[in-house]
Amino acid sequence: MSKQYYHADTYSTRNSVAYLVKRAHGLSLDSIEPGLAEHGLTFTQYAVLMALRDDLALNPKDICIKLRHDSGALTRVLDQLEARGLVERHRSAEDRRAIELHLTAQGHAALKTVVPLVVKRINSAIKDFSPAETDELLRLLxxxxxxxxAEIADQSGASA
Amino acid sequence: MSKQYYHADTYSTRNSVAYLVKRAHGLSLDSIEPGLAEHGLTFTQYAVLMALRDDLALNPKDICIKLRHDSGALTRVLDQLEARGLVERHRSAEDRRAIELHLTAQGHAALKTVVPLVVKRINSAIKDFSPAETDELLRLLxxxxxxxxAEIADQSGASA
DNA sequence: CGGCATTGACTGCTTAGGCAGCGAATTATC
DNA sequence: GATAATTCGCTGCCTAAGCAGTCAATGCCG
Structure with missing residues (x-):
């Protein structure tokens, strides 16, 4: 197949999607974390709250998947958030193994103060982007x- | 300013560059790590070797920056790589605080076997991308x- | 030149993430 | 419908990452 984008002999860090994504991710953290810290939130905690707010996940399992967070580690994050009254845990009625999570009023309030800070930072980072460019970046991501x-599914399926 | 892309009241995880970048990063790890593990490398170790190979950094300090890795943690990673004979440390002549890093022949050899695996995974992940789309993704990233x-520099400068 | 601040790598300590194993609950299989 | 296999969240242990402080070397300013 000659239609592969990368080739082993010319592949380099600088032109690698994977590296650029990693770098953009790291810089995003550097940009966003300080603002959250002022309000006593780590990025992970913020991400969990947002995932719940936006119905990206309703239970610990989905959060683990969507945020790629370890299940054991997440239990502890949820303990903290619950102790601070930002999140509530309820045992699910349909599946009594599962837990339903939802934000408390305080959880919503916390996001209300913190989200504008995040939005400000991101807007600032993409201030040289035309709307079309940002749209395109979102589409490509x-x-x-x-x-x-798909790649990961293939790979796991291949060995099973 | 009405030309901001995001607005606090409509901002959501799903349409957030930051979240998508985080997710893409996490999935890249899931995709790449297994292959590296088969050759006894963690992703971090691989990233350090690549950074050296591609002259992204020549000393620990630059690696910390480019890979956003903690300085203390990096010392330990380098200890491992040096112990395995993949990397050498040399005290710099100009600045005797600094250390010059470079790959050994074994380091290069390790990458030679591992890079094709990584390239394969990335190519597979972007197999539905036209070359133009990949180019554009790289440009936008x-x-x-x-x-x-720039945003981070502004922010640190603002408080100084 | 002498003192003061800064930088670069490293060490010790703390915290968070990754991993293996558990118990309860559900689903699949026969 | 009983048993086996899987799933979900949690706990304990271990490794790795983050943080603060140290030491040597450099840069800065008088």
Whole structure:
């Protein structure tokens, strides 16, 4: 197949999607974390709250998947958030193994103060982007995520 | 300013560059790590070797920056790589505080066997991308990285 | 030149993430 | 419908990452 984008002999860090994504991710953290810290939130805690707010996940399992967070570690994060009254845990009625999570009023309030800070930082980071460019970046990232999903599924399926 | 891309009241995880970048990063790890593990490398170790190979960094300090890795943690990673004979440390002549790093022949050899695996995974993840789309994704990621850099510099400068 | 601040790598300590195993609950299989 | 296999969240242990402080070397300013 000659239609592969990368080739082993010319592949380099600088032109690698994987590296650029890693770098962008790291810089995003550097950009966002200080603002959250002022309000006593770690990025992980913030991410969990947002995932719940936006119905990206309703239970610990989904959060682990969507945030790629370890199940054991997440239990402890949820303990903290619950202790601070930002999140509530309820045992599910349908599946009594599972737990339903939802934000408390305080959880919503916390996000209400913190989200604008995050938005400000991100807007600032993309201030030289035309709306079309940002749209395109979002589209391509989503496409990349789909591709990675498929790739990973293939790979696990191949050995099973 | 009405030309901001995001607004606090409509911002959501799903349409967030930051979240998508985080997710893509996490999935990249899931995709790449297993292959590296088969050759006894963690992703972090691999990233350090690549950074050296591609002259992204020549000393510990630059690696910390480019890989956003903690200085203390990096010392330990380098200890491991040095112990395995993949990397050498040499005290710099110009600045005797600094250390010059470079790959050994074994280091290069290790990458030679591992890079093709990584390339294969990435190619597979972007197999539905046209070359133009991949080019555009790289361009936009680089632009985002520049924007984040500027944003962070502004922010640190503002309080100084 | 002498003192003060800064930088670069490293060490010790703390915290968070990864992993293996558990118990309870559900689903699949026969 | 009983048993086996899987799933979900949690706990304990271990490793790795983050943080603060140290030491040597450099840069800065008088």
């Amino acid at each position: 989503n496409k990349l995520i789909l591709g990675l999903h | 680089n632009k985002l990285i520049l924007g984040l850099h």
